[in-house]
Every structure is written in C-alpha cells, then in structure tokens.
Amino acid sequence: MRMSPLLEPLLRAQFTVHDRLHESDPAAFEAVAPRIRGIAASGESRVGAELMDRLPALEIISVMGVGYDGIDVAAAKARGVVVTHTPDVLNDDVADLALGLMLAASRQLVAADRHVREGRWAAQGPMPLARKLSGSRLGILGMGRIGQAIARRALAFDMTVAYHTRTARTDVPYPHVASAVELAAQSDVLCVITPGGAATRHLVNAEVMAALGPQGLLVNVARGSVVDEAALIEALESGALGGAALDVFADEPNVPERLRALPQVVLTPHIGSATNSTRGAMAGLAAGNLRAKAAREAVVTAVPECR
Ligand code: A2R
Numbered sequence: 001m002r003m004s005p006l007l008e009p010l011l012r013a014q015f016t017v018h019d020r021l022h023e024s025d026p027a028a029f030e031a032v033a034p035r036i037r038g039i040a041a042s043g044e045s046r047v048g049a050e051l052m053d054r055l056p057a058l059e060i061i062s063v064m065g066v067g068y069d070g071i072d073v074a075a076a077k078a079r080g081v082v083v084t085h086t087p088d089v090l091n092d093d094v095a096d097l098a099l100g101l102m103l104a105a106s107r108q109l110v111a112a113d114r115h116v117r118e119g120r121w122a123a124q125g126p127m128p129l130a131r132k133l134s135g136s137r138l139g140i141l142g143m144g145r146i147g148q149a150i151a152r153r154a155l156a157f158d159m160t161v162a163y164h165t166r167t168a169r170t171d172v173p174y175p176h177v178a179s180a181v182e183l184a185a186q187s188d189v190l191c192v193i194t195p196g197g198a199a200t201r202h203l204v205n206a207e208v209m210a211a212l213g214p215q216g217l218l219v220n221v222a223r224g225s226v227v228d229e230a231a232l233i234e235a236l237e238s239g240a241l242g243g244a245a246l247d248v249f250a251d252e253p254n255v256p257e258r259l260r261a262l263p264q265v266v267l268t269p270h271i272g273s274a275t276n277s278t279r280g281a282m283a284g285l286a287a288g289n290l291r292a293k294a295a296r297e298a299v300v301t302a303v304p305e306c307r
Pocket of ligand 1: 166
C-alpha cells in the first residue's frame with residue numbers, strides 16, 4: 001500500500017527512505033537491507049518474522065494506525081525490535097464514523113440520497129419509512145479508547161449502552177455483559193470495536209448475528225477479521241440479521257459481490273481515521289516514534305506488549 005502522503009515528507013526530511021523496495025526491486029532491497037533500522041508501516045501492513053530476519057539492524061516498526069494485528073509482535077520482541085502505534089489521536093474520527101454508520105443504516109441515508117438524485121422523489125413519491133436510532137439499545141464489543149468515545153456519543157442520542165470485553169472495566173458506567181452472544185441478544189445495534197488478530201477472529205459469528213436478530217444492525221469499525229463475513233452474508237440474505245454498516249472487510253479492498261448487492265447494508269472503504277487532521281496527527285506520532293528511536297530516546301507510543 002502507498003505510504004501516507006502526510007507521513008512521507010516527515011520521513012524524507014530526516015531519514016533515507018526506501019519505499020516498499022522489497023516489493024519493487026528485491027535485488028536492490030537485498031543490498032540495503034543490512035542497513036535498515038526502521039520500518040514505517042500502516043495499520044494494514046503485514047510484517048512477519050521472515051522480513052525481520054532479512055533486517056539484522058532493525059530497531060523499530062512504527063505503525064501509523066492503532067491496530068497492529070498485521071505485525072508479528074512476538075517475533076519483533078524476540079529480536080529486540082520495538083513496535084509502536086498511534087492510539088488516541090483517532091478516537092474521535094472512528095467514533096464519529098461509527099455513529100454516522102448507525103444513522104446511515106437506520107435512516108437509509110445512502111438510499112435516500114439516491115432517491116433524490118435519481119428523480120424518484122418527484123416520479124414515485126416518498127421513501128419507505130426507516131428505523132429510529134435515538135433511544136435504541138447499543139451493544140459495544142470492545143470498550144477501550146474508541147469504544148468509550150462511541151459510548152459517549154451514543155448517550156447524546158439517548159441510547160442505552162452495554163458492552164462485552166474479556167475483562168469488565170471498573171472505570172465506565174455501562175453494564176458489562178458476559179459474552180458477545182448475550183450482548184447481541186439484548187441490543188438493537190451491535191458495534192464492533194475490538195482489535196483484530198487471532199484472539200478476536202470471527203468473534204461475531206452466525207450465533208451472534210442470529211442473537212442480534214432480524215431487526216438488528218451490525219456495525220463494524222474494527223477489523224474485517226472480527227466478523228465471519230461468509231456467515232454475515234448468509235444472515236443478511238436469509239433475513240436472520242436485519243442490516244449491517246461496515247467500514248472494514250475480510251479481504252480489503254475486495255468486497256464480495258453478494259455483500260455489495262444487498263440493499264440493507266452501508267459500505268465504506270476503511271475510512272475510520274481518514275480525515276486530514278487525524279491522519280496528520282497519526283503521521284506526526286508515527287514519525288516521532290521513529291525519530292525518538294533514531295535519537296536513542298524512549299519511543300512515545302509503544303504497543304502494550306513492548307512497554
Ligand atoms: O478484552 P479486554 O478486556 O482486553 O478489552 C479490550 C477489547 N477486547 C476484546 N473484547 C472481547 N473479546 C476479545 N477477544 C477482546 N480482545 C480485546 O477491545 C478493549 O476493551 C478493546 C480494545 O481497546 P483498545 O486497546 O483501547 O483499542 P482502541 O484504541 O479502542 O482500538 C480498537 C481497535 C484497533 O485495534 C483497530 O483494530 C480498530 O479499533 O481501529
């Protein structure tokens with residue numbers, strides 16, 4: 001994936017940058033690999049042990065994103081390589097998008113826009129009635145930095161909030177629910193905001209979707225891997241699940257045709273943090289971590305496993 005245009009100038013100002021040279025010119029990469037001290041990665045990057053093995057001088061993998069499920073952190077730690085990410089600065093944007101997706105799906109905003117644009121308002125009359133969001137029951141799967149930002153916004157819509165995490169929190173006022181299935185069963189909207197990776201793979205499965213039910217709405221602003229996408233398509237097609245609003249997918253940027261064909265879904269291309277100000281802040285933090293490491297100072301935001 002192309003490097004962020006907001007990050008690239010910050011890196012070029014201080015470092016010698018080899019932009020995805022291992023993919024574009026493997027021979028040239030082999031020549032510079034022994035001197036590479038840092039990797040600038042995105043939230044979607046895959047950095048495994050095999051790549052690290054070719055970089056004996058590697059000191060840091062700086063991820064521009066909060067999720068780092070594509071990085072083999074255990075392999076990095078074993079080699080004395082620190083992994084950093086960019087938490088907090090994107091909480092507002094991801095939470096804003098989560099609420100936007102809830103509103104878009106329940107009030108049929110995308111279909112309504114097309115209704116006007118395509119002249120159907122004048123030709124056919126009003127749209128079918130939609131579903132009210134305010135006052136409904138929101139279940140949040142994951143109650144970390146972003147989950148809490150989503151919950152605060154939901155309160156302004158008079159929604160009730162409950163959540164499921166592996167460990168109940170003592171610092172939030174919302175009820176903790178013991179499992180994803182139980183949370184889904186008592187929610188009108190289930191919003192997924194856990195990390196990706198093996199521990200959460202297909203946490204939202206057919207059983208969870210059935211519990212959410214024919215009137216339920218699934219919102220995913222976390223990682224595509226957390227939802228069983230094949231089961232999701234089945235559930236939507238059969239009517240077992242009412243609707244979905246998705247910013248992330250199992251195999252980005254490929255979105256299954258069957259999913260794209262469904263009228264009761266709203267789809268966005270992984271834009272959770274994609275505003276100028278937030279991406280600027282993320283780039284600043286990602287570059288700052290690289291600069292700190294190069295200066296032999298403590299990095300700013302190491303991932304929890306590397307602290
Ligand atoms: O399970 P806990 O107690 O560690 O709570 C974390 C929860 N979580 C899970 N909940 C249920 N089942 C799991 N297997 C599981 N694994 C983790 O997700 C915690 O409440 C939340 C993660 O919060 P933070 O680490 O503060 O992450 P943040 O900044 O809210 O971002 C969440 C994710 C990123 O990793 C990206 O993949 C995505 O949002 O953009």
